[in-house]
Amino acid sequence: MSPAPTVEFAGLTKSYGNSPVLSGMDLSIAEGEFVCLLGGSGSGKSTLLNIVAGLDHADSGSLSAPPAAVMFQESALLPWLTAAGNIGLALKLTGMPRAQRAVRTQELLKMVRLDRAGHRLVHQLSGGMKQRVALARALAQNRSLLLMDEPFSALDSITRDFLHDELEAIWRATGRTIILVTHNVREAIRLGQRVVLLSSSGGTIAGEWTVGDLQRRDALAAAALAEEIRAVLHREVHGLAEVG
Numbered sequence: 001m002s003p004a005p006t007v008e009f010a011g012l013t014k015s016y017g018n019s020p021v022l023s024g025m026d027l028s029i030a031e032g033e034f035v036c037l038l039g040g041s042g043s044g045k046s047t048l049l050n051i052v053a054g055l056d057h058a059d060s061g062s063l064s065a066p067p068a069a070v071m072f073q074e075s076a077l078l079p080w081l082t083a084a085g086n087i088g089l090a091l092k093l094t095g096m097p098r099a100q101r102a103v104r105t106q107e108l109l110k111m112v113r114l115d116r117a118g119h120r121l122v123h124q125l126s127g128g129m130k131q132r133v134a135l136a137r138a139l140a141q142n143r144s145l146l147l148m149d150e151p152f153s154a155l156d157s158i159t160r161d162f163l164h165d166e167l168e169a170i171w172r173a174t175g176r177t178i179i180l181v182t183h184n185v186r187e188a189i190r191l192g193q194r195v196v197l198l199s200s201s202g203g204t205i206a207g208e209w210t211v212g213d214l215q216r217r218d219a220l221a222a223a224a225l226a227e228e229i230r231a232v233l234h235r236e237v238h239g240l241a242e243v244g
Helices: 045-053 083-093 098-111 127-140 157-174 185-191 213-217 219-237
Strands: 005-016 019-030 034-038 060-064 068-071 145-149 177-182 194-198 205-210
Touching (some): 019 205, 034 045, 034 185, 045 145, 068 127, 083 098, 177 185, 185 213, 205 219
Parallel strands (some): 034 194, 145 177
Antiparallel strands (some): 194 205
16 A cells, blocks of 8 residues: 655646746655655746745645745854754754753754764854754754755765765654755755656656666666656756657
8 A cells, every 4th residue: 555645736836927837737745755856947846845835835726735844955054053053943943842952952963963063153064064954953843744955956076975875864764755856867866766857848747757776776777767867857958848
């Protein structure tokens, strides 16, 4: 029996002025699934994520989704607080008592391998460390759904690879449903159980791929899948793909 959908939308549409961004979008994401939304600029992937997060509204269609924690490209940490303070504040907003917050903050810092850096202020953290604090802060909200909008795009490749490993380990440990927006095909294959490519014209789904463990771990299999996805993405970006 398939897991019940955590996120489901049908016929979702969104336009800005006379420019359609989403046109009858249908998608179902199962509980505990890790889905990567891929697409070129203007394909509507960030708009779709914002609608799921409740930061924007669709013009029509239906959406079913639980409350979500959101992680953006920029860490958006409060600079006057320490790493631990940023996480602790998120816990405070959930109503957790002070004594429990201290313990849980340390657990989350350890989860993202920053248990020795909790005392540091934001300006004392590297870009990768800031994103790890942002991830811990998102996890502190204790939501079953985690939305991530290109959270690693500004990082160097070594740091990004490290955070990919961390995120996968956290996903497997917590069982959260994750939707990650990216424009990086390699990142989508590395992290996603499923890759959903949004059309560059019309705001619909241009293709879906289920990513198996072999395709994720084996370099040759990953390269072959990446080439297949890039070919469709290339046609989409140049307006040559069929709509549907």
